[in-house]
Amino acid sequence: MVSLGNEAQKTDFEFTNTWFVGARPIWAQILKNLRPRRMLEIGSYEGQSACFLIETIGQMHESELHCIDTWQGGIEHGGINMSEVERRFLNNTDKAIRSASHKTTLKVHKARSDFALAQLFVQGYEGFFDFIYIDGSHQAPDVLVDAVLAFRLLRKGGMMAFDDYLWSENLPGGPDILRMPKAAIDAFVNLHFRQLRVVMAPLYQLYVEKL
Numbered sequence: 001m002v003s004l005g006n007e008a009q010k011t012d013f014e015f016t017n018t019w020f021v022g023a024r025p026i027w028a029q030i031l032k033n034l035r036p037r038r039m040l041e042i043g044s045y046e047g048q049s050a051c052f053l054i055e056t057i058g059q060m061h062e063s064e065l066h067c068i069d070t071w072q073g074g075i076e077h078g079g080i081n082m083s084e085v086e087r088r089f090l091n092n093t094d095k096a097i098r099s100a101s102h103k104t105t106l107k108v109h110k111a112r113s114d115f116a117l118a119q120l121f122v123q124g125y126e127g128f129f130d131f132i133y134i135d136g137s138h139q140a141p142d143v144l145v146d147a148v149l150a151f152r153l154l155r156k157g158g159m160m161a162f163d164d165y166l167w168s169e170n171l172p173g174g175p176d177i178l179r180m181p182k183a184a185i186d187a188f189v190n191l192h193f194r195q196l197r198v199v200m201a202p203l204y205q206l207y208v209e210k211l
């Protein structure tokens with residue numbers, strides 16, 4: 001299992017990568033200011049970002065966290081045993097919830113994100129969430145659907161964060177614009193220009209606030 005460096009989490013989690021390590025100080029600052037109670041994440045994998053939310057918000061107050069994932073992996077996860085990834089997600093989030101001072105209600109949606117987001121919309125979650133993290137499929141058409149649907153579930157003043165804004169595959173012919181999130185995130189931001197403010201774009205991430 002990987003070491004998370006100086007800011008290592010208190011609990012003994014099972015994580016096999018360091019994808020989220022760079023975002024930790026940025027999230028710590030954002031969450032301190034936003035103090036979200038209702039959170040949604042698209043793409044949970046082993047629960048590294050989810051556990052950070054549970055641990056950080058769990059020091060502040062009670063909260064509700066919805067995690068959407070197929071646990072089938074994206075095209076970049078070939079060869080990974082996704083049943084094991086899902087098992088680690090369940091164990092890790094369980095440990096985080098048990099060690100936090102305040103209760104987190106975790107709602108797991110094991111489904112494709114377009115289906116789960118549409119279901120949440122129909123169930124009355126429009127404008128419900130304070131913080132939404134988009135880190136599911138990295139294919140441009142999927143990212144566009146995630147962004148457009150999730151934005152409808154975000155409250156005014158809430159924040160939505162995209163991971164991997166500049167991510168691309170190492171393909172023989174160079175990057176394929178349809179197999180990376182950037183074109184979709186740009187299209188979403190441009191078309192919602194009057195309803196959002198781009199807050200910052202550190203590292204490979206982009207953060208917007210709903211106006």
Ligand SMILES: C[S@@+](CC[C@H](N)C(=O)[O-])C[C@H]1O[C@@H](n2cnc3c(N)ncnc32)[C@H](O)[C@@H]1O
Nearest residue numbers: 043044045048049069070072073112113136137
């Ligand atoms: C990069 S990982 C998420 C990493 C996680 N946020 C973390 O901090 O470790 C992307 C996840 O998105 C999921 N995924 C890919 N396409 C999806 C889709 N269309 N709907 C739901 N989940 C999807 C994959 O199964 C994978 O677990």
